[in-house]
Structure formats: structure tokens, C-alpha cells
Amino acid sequence: MSHKLIDLVNLSKSYGSNVVLDEMNLYIRENEFLTLLGPSGCGKTTTLRIIGGFETPDKGQVIFDNQDITKLPPNKRQLNTVFQKYALFTHMTIAENIAFGLKIKNKSKAYIDDKIKYALKLVNLDGFGSRIPDSLSGGQQQRIAIARAIVNEPKVLLLDEPLGALDLKLRQDMQYELIRLKNELGITFIYVTHDQEEALTMSDTIVVMNQGYIQQIGSPEDIYNEPENAFVADFIGDSNIISSTMVHDELVEILGTKFTCVDKGFGTNRPVDVVIRPEDVELVAPANGTIQGTVTHIIFKGVHYEMEVMANGFEWLVHSTKLHAVGEHVGIQVDPFNIQIMNKPASEDEEAVSVDE
Amino acid sequence: MNKNKKWMATPYFIWSIAFIIIPLCMVFYYGLTDKTGAFTLENIIAITTEEHWKALWLSLLLSTISTLLCILLAYPLAMILCNASINQDGFLVLIFILPMWMNFLLRTLAWQTLLEKTGVINSILSALHLPSLNIINTPYAIILGMVYNFLPFMVLPIYNSLSKIDRNVVNAARDLGANNVQTFTKVILPLSLPGVISGITMVFVPALTTFVISNLLGGSKILLIGNVIEQEFTQTNNWNLGSGLSIILMIFIIISIVISTITDKDGEGNSL
Structure with missing residues (x-):
């Protein structure tokens, strides 16, 4: 260097x-x-x-x-x-x-x-x-x-x-x-x-x-x-930031459903923030999805459609080139390496904690 | 402009005819005729008599000196006023404009009282056993009066153009290697010139035509062109000669305004 x-x-x-x-x-x-x-x-x-x-x-x-x-x-x-x-x-x-x-x-x-x-x-x-x-x-x-x-x-x-x-x-x-x-x-x-x-x-x-x-x-x-905290994830691009629980290494419970992920070292049953980019959320047939939901909004953005899917009480933001009509029942699937786990800030102040290299 | 709204300009049209055009025409009429009403250039040529051209020369000299002094005093002052940390909420600017709102005659009379042989300043000086100040009824007192009265008209346009300079333009000059002096001479001064030029017009023209300041602070000994014209109208009752000399004065005013308009291409400083 x-x-x-x-x-x-x-x-x-x-x-x-x-x-x-x-x-x-x-x-x-x-x-x-x-x-x-x-x-x-x-x-x-x-x-x-x-x-x-x-x-x-x-x-x-x-x-x-x-x-x-x-x-x-x-x-x-x-x-x-x-x-x-x-x-x-x-x-x-x-x-x-x-x-x-x-x-x-x-x-x-x-x-x-x-x-x-x-x-x-x-x-x-x-x-x-x-x-x-x-x-x-x-x-x-x-x-x-x-x-x-x-x-x-x-x-x-x-x-x-x-x-x-x-x-x-x-x-x-x-x-x-x-x-x-x-x-x-x-x-x-x-x-x-x-x-x-x-x-x-x-x-x-x-x-x-x-x-x-x-x-x-x-x-x-x-x-x-790999945003390090919710602020960075939110500021850089669109994202789904979901409050979740790290069950143990490589397993996280999001909105009551367990998802496999690749992150380790967060301990067991720790509350964490999960960020999933909208383009990483895959919409599949309801039977193939990890969780199921209903499409609520669609906006055409040129390169892709921006959709909102209501599933397990959370509005998922989804970017996809494949159109799903409003009201359609869909399954949601996320690849393990697309689930980014972040530590929760302990308090408001720590949200802006300095990250020294 | 919309045709239907043109009538709204009518009052101003009538105003300018009644109070600008007609009086000007009368000045030219009186100036170019004699007492019997016959055409003559005598009133104009009258400027060549020694008494008249000396008065005009003195007027030009004193108003030029006053204008230069105003620039020297006003420019640093305007720079200080532009400094945000000193001039919080524009309070300092207000203090400097405040005298402008008080009657001009009153302020000049106040200076007369201050400068008199037995006036306030000399009383204080003699109480302190210091030599007395004898400038009343001299050209110096007139210059003092002019500078005092017209200084705000120089400060404001300069302040205006200085405060319009983008802070980052000054920073850019520093960034490109200019020290404080170079930044001032190469960037700040040229960018504030329109304000200076506008200030020159606003000080020079009223100073050139004043007769009140010279009456009150110059006694009756020092005659400026304004005093000569005033006397022709009020004492000698020779309106023809007064008008003729006014035309001469007007030519000098127009020259100074034309010069400033040519120099100030952007018209930036004329915002007052």
C-alpha cells in the first residue's frame, strides 16, 4: 500500500x-x-x-x-x-x-x-x-x-x-x-x-x-x-432493516421465522439488526418461500419494479424485474450470504459511535 | 407591459412632468434668455468671470477632496461591518445609518456649535490648556461637514458590494496561494469597485451642489458654486444668471454620472 x-x-x-x-x-x-x-x-x-x-x-x-x-x-x-x-x-x-x-x-x-x-x-x-x-x-x-x-x-x-x-x-x-x-x-x-x-x-x-x-x-x-450499522445500511441505498434475534452462529430469527445466514460470533439469542437489500429478496411461489406475504404496492422504476410485500407484519421492499400484481400471494426467499447481521446500538448515543480503524 | 395596466403609470407620468420636466424646461428657459425674454448665451458665458469660475473650481476641489476622504474612511469601515462576528444582526450598520435619518440641517448646525471660536470643542481645549482649533469659516470646516454628512452614502454601497462577495471566492484566492494583501488587491477590491463608484457619485454630486454646508460652516466668506446660484435666486433676484450657472453645474453632474455608468458596467453598485 x-x-x-x-x-x-x-x-x-x-x-x-x-x-x-x-x-x-x-x-x-x-x-x-x-x-x-x-x-x-x-x-x-x-x-x-x-x-x-x-x-x-x-x-x-x-x-x-x-x-x-x-x-x-x-x-x-x-x-x-x-x-x-x-x-x-x-x-x-x-x-x-x-x-x-x-x-x-x-x-x-x-x-x-x-x-x-x-x-x-x-x-x-x-x-x-x-x-x-x-x-x-x-x-x-x-x-x-x-x-x-x-x-x-x-x-x-x-x-x-x-x-x-x-x-x-x-x-x-x-x-x-x-x-x-x-x-x-x-x-x-x-x-x-x-x-x-x-x-x-x-x-x-x-x-x-x-x-x-x-x-x-x-x-x-x-x-x-456489509454495512456495519443501521445508519450506514439506511444511508447507502434502499434496504430492509429488521430487528431480529441471533439464535446461534449461522442462524437468525427474523420476524418469527428462522433463516440460515453466514455470520458468526454474535453469541446466542442476541438481539441484532438484520439488513437485506431489496434486490436480494427473491419472490417465489408461496410453497417455496421461507415466509409468505401479499404484494401491496408496485412502482415502475425503469430498470426494475419496486414492490412492497406485507409478510409477518413487515413491509418488505423488493426490487425485481419480474412483475407480481398487487394482491398476489408470494413466497419470500433470501440467500444466506445476502443476510447481513449488525450489532444493535446499545443506546441512542452509541448509534453514532466512532469506528476507528 | 400589459396594456390594461399601463394606466397605472399615469400618476408617475404626471409627477415627472410637473416636478421634473417642467422645472427643467424653466431652468433652460431662464438660463438662455435675458430679463426681457430675448435669447442670449450671456448667462452661460458668465461662468468665465473670475468670481464664478473660482467658486466652481473651489466646489470641484472641495467635493473631490471630500469624496476621496469618504472613500478612505468608508472602505475600511465597510470591511469591518462585513465581518459577521463584529456586526452581529446588522446592529453596527444600523448605528452608522442612524444619523442619516436625522435632519441634515440640524446636524450641520450642530457642527457649527461644536466648531465655533467659543464653541464646545474650543471650551474643552482651553479647559485642558491646549491651543484652540480655528477651522470654522475655513475650507477645512466645509470638508469636515461634507465628509460627516455624506459618509453614510459612501459606506452603504461599498458595504453592499462587499457583502455580496461569496466567501468562497475569497477562500479560492487564498487556496490558490494568494496572501492577505494579494487577495485584497486582486480579488476583493476589483469585485467591490462597483460599490465604490456608486458611492463616489452619491457623495460627489451632493457635495458639488451644496450651499447649506458652506453657508453654515464656511461663514459668508467662502463661496461655492451652490452659494453663488442660491444668491442669484434669493438675494440678487437674477433668475436668468442663476439658471445659467445651474446649467453649467448640471453639465458637471451629468459628466460624473456618465463616467460612473461607463465604469460600472454591471450596474451592481446602483442597488441603493
């Missing part, structure tokens, strides 16, 4: 009585695409602003390349930020915007001109140099903001919900664009978003945050398939 480029040690930050970050520990490896994901107010943007130098933590340190940069002002840090809503300089042309950082560093005119050309080509906006920011569309302005940041050859690019203001199609295009850029530049990206799909598409590592605590760190596959 490549070495730790940024190390956040025991970061705490509060505004008045509002605790935004509490003893947060996280490291970011060189050349990693790391996404901070969570609902608004979870502390993800504050974390990014602390790395960028726009906020000072109340406690803790920011280590960059083995140096403590906690108190270093933003203009002395070897990283650049792409801001929400672009933050372009409206009184300058596109070329002047891109050249801003280079002119500050007193680079030669030839070097700057070369860089502008290269950066515009990189973001597919050749020939836009003499335009002014207001004459560009939102997506184009966003690309310029990226170009303006990367010409400075930062070691790390910080992106604060950069695609938030774009429409769906453009957002998807820009996601691929960002992945391509990251691969071409070979630098570290730290990306902040509340959009789970964006996070799953682009990231090497996802950090799920809630209420100032890290809930889970892992690859997109880990986060999606």
Missing part, C-alpha cells in the same frame, strides 16, 4: 454548543480517491475545510507528508480546493482565472500560457480562454474551477460537493470525467458529497459520517454489501 499522505489525528471542532467533529481519526493514502459521505451537518464539509486550511480545529492535528500543518494558512498548503458553486473570479476571463495561482507564484508567461492550454484541453473546454465566467453554463464553470485548481499541480485536490448544482445527466458525465482526470493526473482526491450514488461510482474509499463521527470506512463494495 502507498504511504499515508494526510493523517487527521483526534480532530475536534464545535461551534458554540454544536459539536461538529468529535475526536476524529482518519488517514488518506497517496493517490487515493476518498469520499466523505454523509447527510448535511455530519461534519464532512468541516473536515474538508480543516484540511484546506479554512477552519482551525479546536483540538487535534492535521499531518501532511509527515509535517504538522494544522496552523498553516491555506496559501502555504500544497493542496487546492474546488468549491461548491464554483467560486470563479467573475471579474476575470477564464484564462486569467486559470492563471491566478501561477501568476502569484511568478511563473513565466510562456509557462502560464502552456498550462492554460493544457488545462483547458484536459477539461474539454479548448478555446474558452477569453470568455468570462458568467457566459459559461454551470457544468462548464465547474470544469474551469477544476482546471484552475489543477494547474498548480497540487498533491491533493479537495472537492466540496462540486456536482451538487448540476442536473442528473451532466452529473453522471462529470463523474466519469473526474475519474478520468484523477487517473491522468495521478493525485489524491478528497471528495465531499451527500449523494451515495456519486460516492459509490467514483471512490476507492468511502468514509460514511454522521453527527461528527465516522460510521464506517471501506471500499464501495464493503460499504454497500
